[in-house]
Amino acid sequence: MRVQLARQLLDRQIVDVEGRLVGRVDDVAFAVDDEGYPYVDGLLTGQGALGQRIGGRIGRLLVAVADRFTDDPPVPPLRVPLAAVARVDSAVRLRCRAADLPPSPVETWLRRHLIERIPGSYRASG
């Protein structure tokens, strides 16, 4: 697959096979093959990955906020293997469901400690 990383991949929305929003391509993980050629190994998403990419004081703040709203910091970035990517157009479309990937720790924390405690949180208003 031929993609321009910075223009077509970085910062794109990741969408699962059902149309659920998984996250953004906050960073890209590289690996090196047997012959020494680097290749894109997977996509990284999550506030931690974004904070590390932005760097500096603002980046550290983003990481710290993510770590505050989770049970066991530091939050590792969610890794989406390149094999799970079906195609890239205005979004990065996966061939699997979001539920098959590890859940976002911050989402899980806020769900458990805040949103699920409010009556009606299980029903979509549509």
Add this chain to the structure above:
Amino acid sequence: MRKLLAATLGVLSAIGGFVDIGDLVAASQAGALFGMAHAWVLLVGVVGICAYADMAGRIAAVSGRAVFDLVRERLGPRVALLNLVASWLVTVVTLAAELGGVALALHLATGVSHLLWVPLAALAVWLVLWRMRFELMERVFGLAGLALLVFAVALVALPTDWAELGQGAWQVSSAGHGWPLYWFVAVALFASTVSPYEVFFFSSGGVEERWGAADLARARSNVLIGFPVGGFLALSLIAVATVAYHPSDASLGSLGEVARPVATALGGAGLAAAVLAFFAVTFGAALETGLSAAYAAAQYFGWQWGKRVSPREAARFHSVLLVGLLLGVVMLMTTVDPVRLTEYMLVLSAVVLPLTYLPILVVANDRTYLGDRVNGWWNNLLGAVFLLLIVAASVAAIPLAIVTGMGR
């Protein structure tokens, strides 16, 4: 009627920009001080916001991407974060002002102190956002906001000299208040008609309603009906204030004074309609700004957002929504004047406006998003001219604010 029902998303989006609490007072103030001399600003604002809302709606329909998606993709994470922080703050302060506006309308109706109404107003707004279906919400509050047409009706009942009114719009003068103040009011009115949260809300609303490529006509009729209706409502506010207050050059500063000419012209029923309209437009604008702030944050980070999924599946989105509302209530409880607050914010928001509109223009020309639905040359010409105006307004905003002492 069916056309109007299909365009309520556009109407509600426009209400937040043209006739929210800040504008109810600011537009009337402009009419009292300068007569119809700012009518052209509204006209330019309507044309510009239509051009950009049309692009944003088209992008939402064809690619399913809302405006802050594009901001992050085109500006990169750092600059987009600056835009997010600025837009979020401006939108949340506006939300606070709208909650204050709802409370002021309830105060006008009941006589009970507006501070007591603030928590109730916030709770009501949150309940609508938590439970009400998006389409129902947009219909109820879009249509209820049309009660503001009572100002146009009042204009007919008042002893209006239409020829003079038309001439006032044509022959622009500073009416002895000085050109810096004239231009300060112009920039503030312009910035409010093109508030970024309008396009955030409009494009995200299109995604919430699951627009597809087949809905392009619907997107366009939302734009072409909704925003001109908003502009017309704001224009009728200016005109009523011109007729009632401009001859005596009286200044006005409260919601009650805005409604008084309607009461004079149409009696108790007119006043009741005006107060109902104030309630509807400020409540609608509170919904719009509350959602817009959360949409922007969720889209920047790529979180699941929207009312289609249950709140527990969009926990971060609903948490940000909740934080924005609570922050708004806290701000109002410091007894700060909400209308004054939006004026400051309007000037600050004018400075970051290009960061929202430039990405829309760029993506509207990108075939990976739009295929053969990209902008035609007239779209680009209109978009570019309008972007220049936005840049001019954003450069002029702070110097004008300093020279005129925030328009005092």
